[in-house]
Amino acid sequence: MFCIIFQLLLGDLPADFLRLAVPITATGQPQQQVAPVVRAPTTVLITDPALAAQHNLIQAQWIDTDENKKTEETTKQKEAFQHAFYSFVPPNTRGRISITVVEAKLAKNYGLVRMDPYCRIRVGNAVFETPTDIHGGKAPKWNRIVNAYLPHGVESIYLQIFDERAFTVDECIAWAHVVLPSAVFNGEIIDDWYQLSGQQGDGKEGAIDLIVAFTPVEQSPQVAIESTTQPQQQNVAPPRVLFTEEEVKELHAMFPSVDVDVIRCVLEEKRGNKDATVSAILEMTSE
Incomplete structure (x- = not known):
């Protein structure tokens, strides 16, 4: 036999239920409302197997709908992170490198x-x-993928x-x-x-x-057009400062593992937008 428990609240409705007007006494003062008396909840048992099965089906549908929404939100967040990583390319970048530490x-x-x-x-x-x-000992296993931007001139990793x-x-x-x-x-x-090196000697500590x-990336080349004639001296207004050294130091304190020059490049790319810069650096340093 299927048995489902519901709780019902029983009690009398107040006198002003579904009324907008507030009663006024003879003295001109609004009449105080009397709080309704709420009785203890009463337990109701449903013993009909058909009703119990229908109730269980409705609850399962609610749970499935909630889990589907959470899965869709997680998928959208992952796609947004991937789009942010692949859409921004720092200057002096040769390509994207993927390293799986097995x-x-x-x-x-x-x-x-x-x-x-x-x-x-x-x-x-x-x-x-x-x-x-944890407790990996002499045979640790990680199976972790590292995605990073490989600058020009970098031919090795440490x-x-x-x-x-x-x-x-x-x-x-x-x-x-x-x-x-x-x-x-x-x-x-x-x-x-x-081969790994260590206290045992060069190349004698094991292997990884x-x-x-x-994956190479293509950056749009910046073509500088130079005039063959002597340019006339004109009063050119100084360029607007996009960021200050204090902001660079603040971001470097947040990301001490990232070089200061890299932070400056990202700030220049993001036109001094600190929030966008933080997001870009997080994507660069994320796993």
Whole structure:
């Protein structure tokens, strides 16, 4: 037998129910309303299986509708984040690089218990970190994708593996200077292991598995038209200041891992708009 419990409020309606006018006494003072007496809720049992099934169906439809709305909102937020990342291209950018930090095989476990390793990667002036693999020990697995802009002239990345500590400073247990393969700039996806260095020696601390892909970007060239004649000297008003050094310092304090020159470039791109600059830097430094 299906049984559903409802709560009904029983009581008398007030005298002025659904009335707009307020009664006036003989003294000219408005009559005070008397609060309605509310009785204790009464429990009603529905024992009809058909009604119970219909009620359960309605509740399930409400739950499904609410979950669908949440899923649509999450999808729209992800699409907005992706559009913000791919729509803005900083100056002096060669392309977008995608680095998947898969796993590592370390030579030694530093510490009394199993290590909690995480990986830190520097691409140009941007720094990214993977989540910590709790008790990952000598075989941590991350499977984390890092998307970054690769500036012109940058042909390598630098990575470090740290052991996260609870009461002391995190210890750097391995590092590597990875030169980007030339094939990756030809559209190939490179999946390879790279040797790690550390206390055991150069290339003797283990290896890390990285999947690297590169997508070039096209920037509209700025063509400067120079006159062959001697230009006449004219009184030109000084350009309007889009941002100040105090704003640059403030943003650098918010993002200490981002170089000051990069912050200036983003501010110039966003025409001094601090909110747009913060959003762009967050997208650049997000995982």
